[in-house]
Amino acid sequence: MSSVAGSFKLMKSLNRTLVLNSIRINGAIPRSEIAKETKLTAATVTNIVNELISEELVLETKPGISSGGRKPILLTINSKSRYVFGIDVGVNKIRFAIADLEAKIVVKETEKIFHPLNNEDFLELLTSKLQIMFKNFGEKKSKIVGIGIAMHGIVDNKNGVALLAPTLKLKNIPIKTVLEKEFGIPVRIENDAKTLALGEEWYGHGQSVKDLVCLNIGEGIGAGIILNHKLFHGNDNSAGEIGHTIIDINGPKCSCGNYGCFQSLASGHALKESALREISLGRTTLLREKCHDKLENIDGLLIYQCALKGDSLSVELLQKTGRYIGIGIVNIIHFLNPPLIIIGGGVSRAKEFILPSIYEVIDAKSITPNNTQVVVSKLGEDGSLIGAFTLVLSELFNSINSSLS
Ligand SMILES: [Zn+2]
Numbered sequence: 001m002s003s004v005a006g007s008f009k010l011m012k013s014l015n016r017t018l019v020l021n022s023i024r025i026n027g028a029i030p031r032s033e034i035a036k037e038t039k040l041t042a043a044t045v046t047n048i049v050n051e052l053i054s055e056e057l058v059l060e061t062k063p064g065i066s067s068g069g070r071k072p073i074l075l076t077i078n079s080k081s082r083y084v085f086g087i088d089v090g091v092n093k094i095r096f097a098i099a100d101l102e103a104k105i106v107v108k109e110t111e112k113i114f115h116p117l118n119n120e121d122f123l124e125l126l127t128s129k130l131q132i133m134f135k136n137f138g139e140k141k142s143k144i145v146g147i148g149i150a151m152h153g154i155v156d157n158k159n160g161v162a163l164l165a166p167t168l169k170l171k172n173i174p175i176k177t178v179l180e181k182e183f184g185i186p187v188r189i190e191n192d193a194k195t196l197a198l199g200e201e202w203y204g205h206g207q208s209v210k211d212l213v214c215l216n217i218g219e220g221i222g223a224g225i226i227l228n229h230k231l232f233h234g235n236d237n238s239a240g241e242i243g244h245t246i247i248d249i250n251g252p253k254c255s256c257g258n259y260g261c262f263q264s265l266a267s268g269h270a271l272k273e274s275a276l277r278e279i280s281l282g283r284t285t286l287l288r289e290k291c292h293d294k295l296e297n298i299d300g301l302l303i304y305q306c307a308l309k310g311d312s313l314s315v316e317l318l319q320k321t322g323r324y325i326g327i328g329i330v331n332i333i334h335f336l337n338p339p340l341i342i343i344g345g346g347v348s349r350a351k352e353f354i355l356p357s358i359y360e361v362i363d364a365k366s367i368t369p370n371n372t373q374v375v376v377s378k379l380g381e382d383g384s385l386i387g388a389f390t391l392v393l394s395e396l397f398n399s400i401n402s403s404l405s
Contacts, residue, residue, distance in 0.1 A: 015040060019048045021397055023058055023075050030072035049075060056081040057101075077101055082396070083140065085130065085147040086388030088192070091167045091219055096129055097382075098137060098144065099389045101396075103203055105382065109133065119173045126175070127182055134183070146186040147179060148391030150195035150384040152220070154237055160189045163237065166255065167219070188391035192216060192384050193240055194231050196344050196377070197224025199387030202394060204342070204378035211338045214377070215242070216384075217325065218345040220255070221263040225336070243267065247327055266324035268300035268346050274317050275303055286311035304350040315353060322354030326361025333362070333372050344377035351376045 018038040023029055029037075035045045052058035061074040079100040088095040090113075097108040111129050134141045153165040160176020179187045190198070197214035200206040206214070206226065214224045221243030225232040232239050243263030244256050251260025252273070264270055275287060275298050286306045291297040307314035329341055347354065358374060379386050 015044060016048050016051070017398055019045060020052060020057065020077075023052075024077050024397055028061065028074040028076045030074055032072065034075070079104065081143065083137075083144045084389045084392040084396075085133075085144060086385045087126065087147065087149040088384040088388055089149065089151045089165075089168075091152075094125065094129070095385055096133060097385050097389075098133065099386075101393065103199075103386050103389045103393060105385070107133065107137070108385075113168070116169065119170055122168065122170060122173060123175070123178050126179065130179070130183065144185065145396065146188065146392035147183065148195075148388035148393075149175060149187065149189045150192040150388045150391075151175070151189055152192050152222070154241075155189055155191045155194075156237055157188070157190050157194075157233065160187055162189065186392065186395075188395070190231070190387075190391055191222060191224070191237075191240070192387075193222030194224035194233075195387030195391060196379070196383045197226050197342070197387070198231060198390045198394065199379055199383055200342050200344070200377060201226055201229070202390045203386055204383075205375050206340060206342065209338075209340045211336075212340040212342060213332050213336060213338050214342040214344060215325075215328070216345040217267060217343060217347040219267060219269050221267050221328070221345075223332070242328060242332070245328070245331065247324070247331070262324070262328045266321055266328060266347075270324075271300050271303055271317055271321050271347070272298055274320065275313070278313055278317070283313055285313040287314060300346050301349070304353070307350065307353055318350050318353035319357045321347065321350075322357025323361050325354060326358040327365070329358060329374060330362055330365045333366060333370055337370065338372060341372055341374045342377050343374070344379070344383050348376045 018040065019034055022034045022037050031045050031049060035042050049058060053060065056078050059076050059078040061076065079102045082101050083098050086097045086099060092113055094111045094113060095108065096111065097105045099105050111125060134144070137144065151162050151165065152167060154163040156163050162170065162173040162175055164171055165173065175189050176187045193214065193216035196216050197212065200214050201212065206212045210229050212226050216222045223240040223242040225240050244254065244258065244261045246258060246260050247262050248260035248265065252264045253259055254261035254264035276295055279285060279288060279295065286309060287298055287302060290302055290306055303314045303317055307318050332341060362374065377383050
């Protein structure tokens with residue numbers, strides 16, 4: 001067993017998990033408060049804290065003097081004692097980043113994906129970039145304890161296999177096996193919407209609830225469902241494929257072959273298609289000027305930028321997208337009634353245009369008054385990367401049921 005694997009094994013004790021998370025969540029806390037919070041004896045807390053300090057996971061602050069007497073020593077997470085890799089696999093690019101134990105990014109790089117590619121090309125792309133980044137991390141590379149990967153499509157998270165990655169046109173990529181063999185550290189893979197949901201639960205808006213649904217609205221639409229603090233995967237790992245729930249049987253054809261799927265009406269791709277349709281019908285819009293008459297350059301970001309400049313077509317298109325997202329959200333509320341729904345992904349950037357329409361539809365179409373809070377992701381552009389770090393960090397900090405070794 002490697003020393004890193006050993007350090008994970010050592011953490012597999014409920015009391016250690018309680019103490020470690022008490023320090024992590026509070027930021028800085030004296031031993032006496034940990035004992036109160038965890039209901040452990042002072043002696044147990046002292047023993048565990050000593051162990052955590054010797055493993056360099058926890059740091060002590062120097063005591064100061066206050067008017068009320070001696071200040072207690074505070075304990076904090078030694079955030080630079082370990083690092084994790086996070087990888088976010090997009091449609092045309094892969095983002096690689098290294099973060100500390102507080103999920104703070106210390107290195108971030110991007111690689112382009114050149115289509116078409118096969119499984120071997122894809123794995124070679126991951127491996128060669130990781131090798132370079134490990135090398136460039138110098139002496140600290142031995143402190144990297146795991147690799148978390150956010151991947152679109154259907155992922156078998158237990159075996160670490162990307163079962164179906166539609167935009168890369170790839171199937172059954174054995175990512176975990178290949179990367180663990182190459183780098184000798186644990187590798188975790190999860191669908192990108194589920195990864196985002198986990199990131200929100202740990203570091204974003206989801207920290208105070210036990211159930212939430214996180215929508216990832218970009219080129220497609222996926223959802224991560226967290227029930228009782230656990231990601232829900234379903235029988236065949238396809239839970240959360242809300243983008244392919246049908247909301248208009250007479251709607252446009254979806255990439256899956258069906259008609260009127262949620263994502264064929266409310267995704268970034270649908271937004272672009274609607275813009276192109278209106279322009280082809282002769283609608284005047286700032287979009288035409290801003291894309292320099294290259295209509296293929298119109299995307300969600302450009303539509304948002306034109307909406308900010310007051311372009312009426314762009315504003316209308318975003319409001320319409322908001323109404324469709326609202327319908328998808330009403331379906332989630334009726335089906336699961338979660339306390340919190342978080343909207344992430346590129347489309348969420350246009351929140352000032354989509355949120356009012358979303359709230360209107362929820363008010364109009366919910367069958368009962370509900371208290372579900374609907375908000376935009378707190379993690380922003382780096383949401384999927386932060387989620388990818390969390391795949392590893394959540395096991396490190398919650399290792400009672402962990403298989404991370
Ligand atoms: Zn579909």
